[in-house]
Amino acid sequence: MDRMLFLAMNGAKHVARQQATTANNLANVNTNGFKADLVSFRALPVVGDGAPTRTYVVDNTVGHDLSRGSLLHTGNASDFAIGSPGFFAVQAPDGSEAYSRDGGYVLDTTGMMRTRTGLPILGDGGPITVPTGMRVQLGEDGSVMATPQSGTDRTPQLVGQIKMVNPTAKEVYKGEDGLFRINGGGTAQADANVKLVPETLESSNVNAVESLVQMISHGRQYDLNVKLMQSSDQNDQKATQLLAMG
Template sequence: MDRLIYTAMSGAKQILEQQATVSNNLANVSTNGFRAQLDTFRAVPVVSEGLPTRTFVVDSTVGSDFRAGPLQQTGRALDVALEGQGWLAVERADGTEGYTRSGSLKVNENGVLQTQSGLNVLSDAGPITIPPDIVLSIAKDGTISTVEAGSKPGVSIQLARMKLVNPPQENLVRGDDGLFITKDGEAAEVDANVTVAAGYVESSNVNAVDAMVNMISLARQFELHMNMLKHAESNAAKATEFLALN
């Protein structure tokens, strides 16, 4: 009887963890550049003295969905969306390099180009500083140019070029802060083939309908495991009655 209890319990536990993953995806359905997390169930045989007829359920994270999300036009000069594959390099809170697809940028009070969450956007030489009272333009290769504001346009000056990278997907892992980092901890090299579209942002690639259907399916599976535990309890009670009669 205890074998049935532990088998059903392991399945219910992993379903709860996968529900948390789906809930996180649904919570980020409107987050710019978000990449959906993918989980899957796998069966692990139970090694014991008896016959190998039982398995436990394990929820394993297989990675992230790297498909591009739809582009939305904003017309804002500091909004950029990466076209096709590629990542925008930013400085994480611990000073290391992280990668994001969220290209809604801003200039802070110190003139440093940042993401909306306050992370510094990187160039080959480090953070990018924007002078005050200028008009910005961002080229397809990530080059940031400026023109002095005024009635007479000044000479276009190239300030910096955003670091655009495209490391292999199998070498990327999602960090605790939501940014992607390389598994080996090394900074990715600049990829000249990565381009951006100014005045656009990339939406999340989470399909809200699929996520909701998956959530309903997981809820039904969890209910099935709970019913198995109730049946095990009922069988144990009946067995106790028979033993008491004997």
């Protein structure tokens, strides 16, 4: 009976973990560039005496959905999206290179281009800085053109090019901060086939209806495991009573 209790307890624990992942996806349904986490169950054999066919299941994060979200034209010159598979490079808080699809930028007091979460946007040579008093225009290839707003010379100047990469889904993992990184460390090579779409934002690729259905399913699975735990406990109590009477 104890084995049934432990199996049901393990099932409830891992269903709760799946529900937490689904809840996180649902919470980011309006987060630009967010990519949904994918989870599944996998079977593991029970170690110990007894039939070798006994198994239990555990939650397993199998990756992330890299499908593109909807593109929304905003008309805002400081917005941009990645219009093809791939990412643009940012500098993570620890100084390492990471990748995102949450486009859009702001210029800090030094003119450095940063994401709206404050991360420096990287070019091939490091963070991109725009001289003060210039209007920025982004190109499809990630080029950053700056045009003087005063003086007689209004010729656009190339001040940098946003690094865009396209590693395969198996080459990257998503960290707890939502940024993607290369498995095993290192950086990805720039890919000229990745295209930037100016004045546009990419929405989350989370399907809200599907996530809500998953939440309901997880809740029912959790309740079923709890009922199995209760049944196992009741059977143990009855067995103990019978032994006491004997």
